[in-house]
Amino acid sequence: MRSHDFEDDTQELPPVGDGPDRADAGAGRPFGFGPGLRRAAVAVAVTAAALVGFGCALLLPGRGEAATPQPSHPATTPAAAPAGATDPDGPGTLREGDSGKEVTELEQRLLRIPDVYPNGSTAGRYDAQLTAAVARFQLWYGIRGDENGVYGNDTREALESRTTLDAT
Secondary structure, rough: OOOOHHHHHHHOOOOOOOOHHHOOOOOOOOOOOHHHHHHHHHHHHHHHHHHHHHHHHHHOOOOOHHOOOOOOOOOOOHHOOOOOOOOOOOOOOOOOOOOOHHHHHHHHHHHHHOHHHHOOOOOOOOOOHHHHHHHHHHOOOOOOOOOOOOOHHHHHHHHHHHHOOOOO
């Protein structure tokens, strides 16, 4: 059998020319890593960072609220407010600075939820420790309708559905 000369069957491709836009694009670099790929990689990285940031913002509600100081309220029960004044969060809302039997009931209910209000007081004063306990309860149980640390209608409904008080 006669050996066949394969060189006759092949064609040589012309070399790739260095055009004006490719003058130094590939100098000293592996094939395929030019400025276009670099721009695409940066665009993908920026997009990924933005998506992660938005995802974290959705998963961590209330972070901005916790950093802003809450206005102080006089140490009175919500029922003792003037007749013309209405609470923007609805009637019966309790927040830091309030006091009375409603606050005592809130404290007693929070004590029944494990690790939410450890060693908490039942003195009937809505202080920073009680605010933190309400915020913790809201976070752990996914309550979103009330301000962070404020005992409004949504938080009240969730807590009352999980606890009972002894009739004393």
